[in-house]
Amino acid sequence: MTASDPSGPFRLLAQCPPGLEPTLTRELAALGIPAPHQTPMAGGVMWNGGWEQLLRANLHLRVASRVLVEVGSFRARALGELVRKGRVAVDWERIRAAAGGDGRRIVFRVSASRSRLYHEGAIEARLREAGELPDVAGVGEEAEPRTRDPGEAEEFPGVAGPGDRADAPGTPILVVVRVHRDQVTVRLDTSGAHLHQRGYRQHVGTAPMRETLAAGLLLQGPLEPDGGWSRPSLVDPFCGSGTIPIEAVLLARRIPAGMASVGFVPRDFACLHWPDLPPDVWEMEVARARAGIRPLDPERFAVFGSDRDARVIEAARANAKRAGVPEEVHLATAPLSKAPHPDDSGWIVTNPPFGTRLGARKSLRPLYAALGRSVQPGGRMVGWRLLYLSADPVLDHATGLPLEVRMTTRHGGLTVRAVAAR
Ligand SMILES: C[S@@+](CC[C@H](N)C(=O)[O-])C[C@H]1O[C@@H](n2cnc3c(N)ncnc32)[C@H](O)[C@@H]1O
Known part of the structure; x- marks a missing residue:
């Protein structure tokens, strides 16, 4: 498999602060994903790829906030339709598997624009119903204010920090739902802690930059x-x-962004705990990254x-x-x-x-x-x-x-x- 794999099983999205999309495009090209295979959008760049691309993006991207994988996309203009179509169109198995057998909390982050469906709390509740996920309405609000500055991918409270395990008990997993022009896209986070948290910066001054x-x-x-x-x-x-x-x-x-540590030890990412991770691909990516230092x-x-x-x-x-x-x-x-x-x-x-x-x-x-x-x-x-x-x-x-x-x-x-x- 080459670095660029347009037939790869995942539809991937690397998110970044707005304005940094052209920089992210150049970074992805340097990782072997040529510009024609990329689809830039406001706040990120999408491409198709396999495990190799997913792991490489998490490990190396320097301006990305997190990497998400699409688990369903369908049109819906009413809540009933959202539940009906959501049942079949979303890969709930992957979400449940990511949450692990210990039933880790699944946090939704929903945004809706230019769509019939607009109530973010209701969209979350009905998608939970479609996926037969525990209804923990309110958890999302508690963990994450609904009105955010779209310019900054927020910290994700409760997610493991660098040096921590991304599957530590109590660490929630993140599902990002975007409803735009009646198209509902459900994505699962693969990164865990925000990618700006390289782990080396435990001491900061008064106005540190990410x-x-x-x-x-x-x-x-x-x-x-x-x-x-x-x-x-x-x-x-x-x-x-x-x-x-x-x-x-x-x-x-x-030195990859995700290996900025003594001995160049890689950070733990949420997707490293998914049951279908091919371990040899991760080991190869780490070895390849180390050899490039x-x-x-x-x-x-x-x-x-x-x-x-x-x-x-x-x-x-x-x-x-x-x-x-x-x-x-x-x-x-x-x-x-x-x-x-x-x-x-x-x-x-x-x-x-x-x-x-x-x-x-x-x-x-x-x-x-x-x-x-x-x-x-x-x-x-x-x-x-x-x-x-x-x-x-x-x-x-x-x-x-x-x-x-x-x-x-x-x-x-x-x-x-x-x-x-x-
Ligand atoms: C916005 S902060 C820089 C933050 C930095 N990029 C980081 O990530 O931590 C500006 C810095 O300028 C320093 N500073 C202010 N006036 C200065 C001067 N005249 N000479 C040198 N440093 C100065 C402050 O002490 C402060 O640390």
Whole structure:
């Protein structure tokens, strides 16, 4: 079986924050699923594949939030029809098998748009009836608020975290139901904990960014999904808990997102506990991923991170150690004006403070101006490329640089953009 398997038994969906779909498409292509075999949609990309693709996607994708497998799709315009068709059109066996014999809780996440069926609670209740699943109406609401920011795949309360077993007793399984233009699509989660939870980041600063977003930012020019880099060094002068530098090293060393740990031990995924998992395929994928990991020659690609706050630098050190890359991330406590950097000019990739409140925003203008000056003639990093996560065009203006937007997404309830100095 080749990496791309359009005849594979699964209809797969990798979800990502909106705006990152083109990046996800490139990542999937690098995993051997060519663009013509992919169907992008808002918030994700679909493709057909087998176990190999399903496991590879969970292990390697850096901007995806989770990977789902379709277990049924049918049209329904009334609740009676939903139950009748749902009984036969959905693979309830797979859902029950995923829940295991110990009757783990099955949590539904339902969304409906442009459809006759609109009441999400009723859709859940009637689908449970169709699948003869225990009716635990209200559990969904308890576990998961119904109104969510669609820009962010939420944490899934109760799901095992990294380092935990995805089938730990009491850990629920997730069924995602989408009703759009009267088409009901039922999908089963294969990931378990959200894929941004790589497991290495147990210490965070005040405003950490998700690992998925850090990887998404790095993939807007500085690095390629296959680990290639466009310039020999990368500096984050506002590195906080180190997310951007750590993700840069993981990418450059081709350490899979799901193996960012001491000894490159893979994370546990929900689908690893499905009874029809072919264990040899998982072992092969892990062996293949391990064989692809390469050392990083600092002469060829060097990664630096600094922050004025000594406590977050301590956290960044602990995180880099847990990610299995303590040597490759050069960390220091320093203000922007003294941020250490190598001689070779490279990329500044960073997530500066946003200052969403009006007062804070005003007080941040000098910092953004200093960031802009640092890469202009006379600055200490002249000749360097700059790419940063921005939440505020006023602060962008303060840099005094001509900027281009490379990607727009959501982060912490805000619309944010990856902007690069031209
Ligand atoms: C949005 S946070 C970065 C979060 C980081 N990406 C992470 O995932 O943890 C911004 C960081 O900028 C740092 N900072 C603010 N002003 C600074 C300055 N003048 N020089 C260096 N660091 C500064 C803060 O201490 C904070 O850690």
